[in-house]
Amino acid sequence: MFYFIAKRSVISFFIMLAATTLMYFLTISSGDPFEDLGETNGPEKAATIAARTEAMNLDVPPIPRYFLWLQDVGHCLVPGGISCTLGQDRTGAAVLPQLENAMGSTLRLVVVATVLALILGVVVGIVTAIRQYSVFDYSVTFLSFLLFSLPLFWLSTLLKQYMAIDLNTWLANPQFSYLTIALIGVIAGVVWAVVVGGDRRRRLMVFGVAAVATALALYLLLVTGWFTKPGFGLLGMLVSAAGVAVLWTALLAGFRRRRVLHAALAAAAVSFIGYLVSIPLLENPNWFIVLALVVVTAVVAYLVAGVVGGPFRAQAAKIGAVIAVSVGLLIVVDRLLQAYPTLSAKAGGRPIPTTGSQSANLAGTFWEINLDFALHLILPTIALTLISFATYTRYTRASQLDVMNQDYIRTARAKGLSERTVLVKHAFRNAMIPITTLMAFDFAGVLGGAVITEQVFGWNGMGKMFVDGIDHVDPGPVMAFFLVVGTAAVLFNMLADIAYAFLDPRITLS
Amino acid sequence: MTRNDSPRDDSRASVELSEMTLQSQDTDIATATPTREQTDRIRTTEAKSQGRLIRERFFRHKGALAGIALLALIFLLAFTSIGFAGIPGWWNKDYDVLADRFNEGRPTLTLWPFSLGEHPFGQDVLGRDYFALTMRGTQTSLIIAFIVGLVAMVIGTTVGAIAGYFRGWTEAFLMRITDVVITIPTVVIAAAVAGIVAKHGIIPFALFLGAVTWTGLARLVRGEFLSLREKEFVESAKSVGASSARIIFRHILPNTVGVIIVSTTLAISSAILLETALSYLGLGVTAPDTSLGKAINDNRSALTVRPWLFLWPGAFIIGIALAVNFIGDGLRDAFDPKQTRVKQ
Numbered sequence: 001m002f003y004f005i006a007k008r009s010v011i012s013f014f015i016m017l018a019a020t021t022l023m024y025f026l027t028i029s030s031g032d033p034f035e036d037l038g039e040t041n042g043p044e045k046a047a048t049i050a051a052r053t054e055a056m057n058l059d060v061p062p063i064p065r066y067f068l069w070l071q072d073v074g075h076c077l078v079p080g081g082i083s084c085t086l087g088q089d090r091t092g093a094a095v096l097p098q099l100e101n102a103m104g105s106t107l108r109l110v111v112v113a114t115v116l117a118l119i120l121g122v123v124v125g126i127v128t129a130i131r132q133y134s135v136f137d138y139s140v141t142f143l144s145f146l147l148f149s150l151p152l153f154w155l156s157t158l159l160k161q162y163m164a165i166d167l168n169t170w171l172a173n174p175q176f177s178y179l180t181i182a183l184i185g186v187i188a189g190v191v192w193a194v195v196v197g198g199d200r201r202r203r204l205m206v207f208g209v210a211a212v213a214t215a216l217a218l219y220l221l222l223v224t225g226w227f228t229k230p231g232f233g234l235l236g237m238l239v240s241a242a243g244v245a246v247l248w249t250a251l252l253a254g255f256r257r258r259r260v261l262h263a264a265l266a267a268a269a270v271s272f273i274g275y276l277v278s279i280p281l282l283e284n285p286n287w288f289i290v291l292a293l294v295v296v297t298a299v300v301a302y303l304v305a306g307v308v309g310g311p312f313r314a315q316a317a318k319i320g321a322v323i324a325v326s327v328g329l330l331i332v333v334d335r336l337l338q339a340y341p342t343l344s345a346k347a348g349g350r351p352i353p354t355t356g357s358q359s360a361n362l363a364g365t366f367w368e369i370n371l372d373f374a375l376h377l378i379l380p381t382i383a384l385t386l387i388s389f390a391t392y393t394r395y396t397r398a399s400q401l402d403v404m405n406q407d408y409i410r411t412a413r414a415k416g417l418s419e420r421t422v423l424v425k426h427a428f429r430n431a432m433i434p435i436t437t438l439m440a441f442d443f444a445g446v447l448g449g450a451v452i453t454e455q456v457f458g459w460n461g462m463g464k465m466f467v468d469g470i471d472h473v474d475p476g477p478v479m480a481f482f483l484v485v486g487t488a489a490v491l492f493n494m495l496a497d498i499a500y501a502f503l504d505p506r507i508t509l510s
Numbered sequence: 511m512t513r514n515d516s517p518r519d520d521s522r523a524s525v526e527l528s529e530m531t532l533q534s535q536d537t538d539i540a541t542a543t544p545t546r547e548q549t550d551r552i553r554t555t556e557a558k559s560q561g562r563l564i565r566e567r568f569f570r571h572k573g574a575l576a577g578i579a580l581l582a583l584i585f586l587l588a589f590t591s592i593g594f595a596g597i598p599g600w601w602n603k604d605y606d607v608l609a610d611r612f613n614e615g616r617p618t619l620t621l622w623p624f625s626l627g628e629h630p631f632g633q634d635v636l637g638r639d640y641f642a643l644t645m646r647g648t649q650t651s652l653i654i655a656f657i658v659g660l661v662a663m664v665i666g667t668t669v670g671a672i673a674g675y676f677r678g679w680t681e682a683f684l685m686r687i688t689d690v691v692i693t694i695p696t697v698v699i700a701a702a703v704a705g706i707v708a709k710h711g712i713i714p715f716a717l718f719l720g721a722v723t724w725t726g727l728a729r730l731v732r733g734e735f736l737s738l739r740e741k742e743f744v745e746s747a748k749s750v751g752a753s754s755a756r757i758i759f760r761h762i763l764p765n766t767v768g769v770i771i772v773s774t775t776l777a778i779s780s781a782i783l784l785e786t787a788l789s790y791l792g793l794g795v796t797a798p799d800t801s802l803g804k805a806i807n808d809n810r811s812a813l814t815v816r817p818w819l820f821l822w823p824g825a826f827i828i829g830i831a832l833a834v835n836f837i838g839d840g841l842r843d844a845f846d847p848k849q850t851r852v853k854q
Binding site: 011014015016018019022023026027029030031145146148149150151152153154157161444445447448449451452455466467470471473478481482485486489490 | 573686689690691692693694695696697698699701702703705706779783786787790791792793803806810813814820824827828831832835836839
């Protein structure tokens, strides 16, 4: 294991070295760094040329220039040496501070998009595999092909132009006619009926229940003015916590063991009490406090669920911790939603922004600032998520089908295990193994895609740094961007290999 | 492995062997000298050759057929309407002729009753006929995508085949190069390369894009070669003294055609998206050429007032990519029926 990591790190280092060389020479030969000065004249031109030559070391031949850049990077690797700048851009400013500024927003976008696409893609992929050759399967297949074929920049521009504007207008006065509510209910009913499937009677029943429930919920939300003042409220939080407990139990343990269900409900109660206790703390916290609260709740829930679980202590305790973390996530969402009315007022009633990664000079609480981040993320995240979602769905479906056809699944069914156990414990776990590799590749791909999304949505992230750098034939920012992206790609590939060995004991690292 | 008279016969025998093991999956028939009854049995299996099975599976795939129809339609429309390489087409307007704008440049296409009108896709800000412009862009994008696919296929197959067959330091060297190129995201390396070559026209641009997008195919082909080179028919070919080139081209490569064709198809669809994305960033096709991505980039500020300038090229990009993706899916099912056969 240690030998494997050491060996891979050394190889990765040399691959990165070669890749930076390639990238550096491609960048400096991609144009003329003085091209934008072509039209101007006079003493400023000579001064700019002199300044740029100085900043970009243009008086040094290309190969030694590359080594000068490498030396700047080396300063960052050697601790306690000369200050780390990652070189200079063409105006002579150090690159590292710019990179630090740009990295935050880009990573936020990429991580959120990857996580969302992964969760959605895996869930939908599994369902399509279980319900193979159903209407749902065919619809999702067609949808993923459509998403595969969508140009990212085109989708982003459309989202920005139509969805943002319409959504903002609607949010200013959130009303639907009865007809619209009924229509949304019918659509929801059809979707659920198609997803759940079964014979005609069952489908009709699912359709009816889902349609009525959706229409009713929407009606209540509109009447109570939820869309202008969103949030769960105390009762909503209690119901959600119980719902989360039942859902996780259904997925991970099934209801045959009553003690586990009781333990899960106890964990939900612990989380809810934790919520009540921490209300004053959560008025204006920071990420450290939030994280600490979640961890403490998870530990308490783990212990309590373990005690209640009795003979099934280990299983119950794990489910308890999972429930506590899920409820913690719900609480964060709830607090963010509660910050919406004040933030919306600060944004002049047009809360969904179409440009930038954050509002300039926004003063507010922790929740307001983070909700502001989240609202800025909505459109670019939808665009990036939709594209990766297609990949994850297709691969998960293929992988799950592959596993479902294995002999050990037939054995599991033959020995009378419940369908839930077969699907979750025997099939799902093994189907996820190839997805780890996909994730490693996809993360780097999404980082590349962020270049385009940032351009459309006017973000000042790493993508802009890169595109501007290429435009100006300025290797400093381009290489800084590449260092981050390349390191991420190499690192994620290595992590995927290690994860592979953990998940599949037949594979040994050497 | 039985007959050992002359080198020429040997190689033929090994070819036969390899085909039989692949098709009939019946090693008894393949290794023993066939008796009359057995030859009949072989004939019945050979009556449906591998190629024919693949064709049958492919033509059962409705999505793939729809994809072929759509792609053919787009090809015909793009190349016959405004003509190509000096040959005039049936459309009477040119994409670079400025004219007065008719009705604010709105599209005159009506579906019922069907009529193209004066400017079916409208006119751009300068009054150029947008139908002709979109067709020109479609031609460029199609040409680029197919060249990229072809180049990626040739380089990827060559690298993957050599690495997978010869192993050792050759493999280490080639695969490390692949790793280096794969480390750089496609958009990033393509953007850097595009700056150098895009101004020299679309063909060099396409060649260079192909030269940076072959890595996925190389890895897949190498994987196939690694497993195929251990198969008995390769061993038998080696034992009768076939040269490396012969084994690669006659024995292994035909068995990797499925992987190569499918990946090339998918490479073409991603090349369409890559080219349009680069042109959109201003790093791809430059004037006087035009492409679908460049058309969208030129008109991006016009979306609010003239949405058709934005929607038509987009629709063609999606149409091409969707058609190619469906064809690729059909080919995958045809070459590798494992995934479709699964039923609970």
